[in-house]
Amino acid sequence: MSVTLINTLIDKNDAFEVVREQIALLLKANVEEQMILAIAAGEDPQLWDLQIFLERANPFEEFLAETPENTAPIVNIWYDTQGFDRRKGNVTRRQQSDTTFNIDIYGYGVSASNGTGHTAGDKSSSLEAQRGVRLVRNILMADINTYLQLPRGNVDGGGFSGRWIDSIQSFQPEIDERPVASVRAFRISFSTSFNEFSPQQVNEILTNIGLIVRRKETGEIYFTKEFDVT
Numbered sequence: 001m002s003v004t005l006i007n008t009l010i011d012k013n014d015a016f017e018v019v020r021e022q023i024a025l026l027l028k029a030n031v032e033e034q035m036i037l038a039i040a041a042g043e044d045p046q047l048w049d050l051q052i053f054l055e056r057a058n059p060f061e062e063f064l065a066e067t068p069e070n071t072a073p074i075v076n077i078w079y080d081t082q083g084f085d086r087r088k089g090n091v092t093r094r095q096q097s098d099t100t101f102n103i104d105i106y107g108y109g110v111s112a113s114n115g116t117g118h119t120a121g122d123k124s125s126s127l128e129a130q131r132g133v134r135l136v137r138n139i140l141m142a143d144i145n146t147y148l149q150l151p152r153g154n155v156d157g158g159g160f161s162g163r164w165i166d167s168i169q170s171f172q173p174e175i176d177e178r179p180v181a182s183v184r185a186f187r188i189s190f191s192t193s194f195n196e197f198s199p200q201q202v203n204e205i206l207t208n209i210g211l212i213v214r215r216k217e218t219g220e221i222y223f224t225k226e227f228d229v230t
Helices: 015-040 059-064 121-140
Strands: 051-054 074-089 094-108 162-171 183-197 207-215 221-229
Touching (some): 015 074, 015 121, 015 183, 059 074, 059 094, 074 183
Antiparallel strands (some): 074 094, 094 183, 162 183
């Protein structure tokens, strides 16, 4: 039994990788811009700060230090599920994907005196996480990011064709099945639609046929063929 091998190097990123990186880029760039705008408005820029991570298992570990260096909400973007509708694409080149990325936002807070009383750590961490959710949602759902600033899809193949927030849900982070007291979190389920493309075989020239035009003594034109089998 023989098989035909793919004769091109698979040296590209799949679209889900490109989209995940683009989500992170949009968040990071806009957070930096928001901090600049906050300074111009006479506001505390730290209230617009976020820490952006990709594909981390426990990104909030730095919150567990005795005195964390940075207590801005942590955002972790990770690839969750990817489905393919057989009616949207073909078996050879293009397959449309409906893909969900989870965007987890972690807030940090400790109990402290607020001058007139006591602020509970769990409330503080929850409000910090919600501040992160607010920023992430507004950035990703802004009109200019309708297509995440990626090439749009079209009937001829195309690329990105949509994004949507399906849900936002709170959860309690755990380590070794024990809740982390100073950290609260929310998960944004972020759906996207785009095309994945599969490798196309590059056909090799198997036979060269050369035609030489000749004339008979009578002036009649005829051809001779030269074959080069490679």
